[in-house]
């Protein structure tokens with residue numbers, strides 16, 4: 001989804017309005033609940049299998065302390081792709097992405113399918129219980145299976161071999177745990193990693209099924225333009241090998257504000273309040289990084 005200066009200006013105006021409102025949190029929750037209810041209704045009517053809806057929260061952030069924020073994310077979020085992109089006068093986009101969209105080396109490709117989320121527990125026992133509930137939840141398994149199936153269908157025509165574990169594993173991050181399926185693919189011929197990005201992005205980890213209709217729903221209903229959030233971020237070499245992550249768990253810093261983004265996969269049985277909570281857990285790492293950086297790298 002291309003970044004547009006107009007979109008950022010809209011964010012800026014909304015942020016100013018939001019801080020003036022008496023209860024921004026209640027207003028954000030109500031808007032979210034309306035959107036998610038419209039989504040579950042449309043899914044029940046059979047118009048979509050899954051929609052991934054996102055929101056943004058604005059918080060004052062006087063300086064773009066990019067290096068301390070990245071240092072925090074590198075140490076707090078091991079195994080993530082930590083990134084920061086300078087957008088000139090449009091600000092800085094940064095985050096720690098938990099999910100590889102595609103990793104290509106010659107004809108070998110790996111895609112991470114990450115969908116289905118629970119929070120980390122406050123103690124070992126609760127954490128393990130929430131993990132087992134996540135693994136056993138039909139709703140979470142459905143969200144996950146839709147993603148895996150879609151990626152397999154997109155890559156099958158280009159592949160001689162496509163392998164995936166029969167059931168998802170658990171990927172445990174600092175604030176959340178996810179259902180995780182790594183797909184290993186042998187392509188019938190070498191492809192530039194950008195061809196693969198083009199074939200896959202946006203997956204049902206961030207958009208929905210069917211893809212075009214989901215994108216229309218997102219454009220019509222989400223209050224905040226996504227900008228760079230959920231886009232592919234990565235690198236490629238001269239031979240076309242490379243690695244792109246999905247720019248989740250991210251924030252746009254601009255002009256004294258940080259706009260922190262997060263989304264959640266919606267299926268017919270989704271509960272708007274629980275999905276809202278999920279977006280809060282997902283915002284936590286980048287918020288902690290910004291707070292830590294604001295304090296000059298001294299405790300978050």
Ligand SMILES: C=C(O[C@@H]1C=C(C(=O)O)C=C[C@H]1O)C(=O)O
Pocket residue numbers: 052054099114115116117143178205206248249261262263264265266282
């Ligand atoms: C959309 C986000 O995360 C995606 C959605 C997930 C879900 O719905 O369970 C899990 C991981 C990501 O694929 C986000 O972090 O903003």
